[in-house]
Amino acid sequence: MSAAKLDRLIQLQERTATQDAKKAFLKALSSMQAKLPVIPERGSITHPKGGKSTSYALWEDINEAIKPILSKYGFTLTFRTHQEKSQIIVTGILSHKLGHSEESVMRLPVDTSGSKNPVQAVGSSTSYGKRYSAAALLNLTSRGDDDDGDDATKTPCISEEQKHQLQARLDEMQADESRLCRFLKVTRLDDIALRDFDRALQVLDAKERAS
Structure with a gap:
């Protein structure tokens, strides 16, 4: 051979x-x-x-x-x-x-x-x-x-730590924060619903793999 x-x-x-x-x-x-x-x-x-x-x-x-x-x-x-x-x-x-x-x-x-x-x-x-x-x-x-009864009708938002995690990923990727916010239909990271946190990470992962 x-x-x-x-x-x-x-x-x-x-x-x-x-x-x-x-x-x-x-x-x-x-x-x-x-x-x-x-x-x-x-x-x-x-x-x-x-x-x-x-x-x-x-x-x-x-x-x-x-x-x-x-x-x-x-x-x-x-x-x-x-x-x-x-x-x-x-x-x-x-x-x-x-x-x-x-x-x-x-x-x-x-x-x-x-x-x-x-x-x-x-x-x-x-x-x-x-x-x-x-x-x-x-x-x-x-x-x-569990949340108190007074908060039962409110949609919980991401925590301060979760916001910092998203911000760190955006900074690392040099990505535009406003584009992620528009995609999730919010005006700032603080307003992202807790239920959308994993979705936000998936969006950033997909963008990173595509780059």
């Missing part, structure tokens, strides 16, 4: 192995997602101007809930983190045992709220990035306490 033919054969085998690994990844992910739990929201953010606080799922709770399920279906979830100027970049990597992996990147400002010291500020942003990159990769959902 000539060297050129051997090289083509090796390339074909590599492409086939890559395609098979991706198919196995998607099949296992599809089976696993039905088993992933809804995460309780035990964390809270008190808005500085008063009003009702916003709840969110703690990274510790997410990690404890998903680790045994990831292992059962042959997945591992790891993270790369580094700092660029005033931003913390957290990359979540979901890897399958047969070799295929997917990534989700979060760019976050250093969280200096609440009189945090520099180490606490970096830790808070890193934890935030882990929560939302994991949620993006696994399509996780979380749930807080």
Whole structure:
């Protein structure tokens, strides 16, 4: 067999192995997602101007809930983190045992709220990035306490953290915030309905893949 033919054969085998690994990844992910739990929201953010606080799922709770399920279906979830100027970049990597992996990147400002010291500020942003990159990769959902009866007729909007996640994705992609708002029929990110949050992420994912 000539060297050129051997090289083509090796390339074909590599492409086939890559395609098979991706198919196995998607099949296992599809089976696993039905088993992933809804995460309780035990964390809270008190808005500085008063009003009702916003709840969110703690990274510790997410990690404890998903680790045994990831292992059962042959997945591992790891993270790369580094700092660029005033931003913390957290990359979540979901890897399958047969070799295929997917990534989700979060760019976050250093969280200096609440009189945090520099180490606490970096830790808070890193934890935030882990929560939302994991949620993006696994399509996780979380749930807080039921709303009071007075709020039953209101359409809940995305939380401050979810708004920051969308803003970080828009900044990373250098995308126009107003176009996303027009698509979701709102005037600003704060007005996006909670039920449309996953839809907004899907729109940004599709735009990123198309670019």
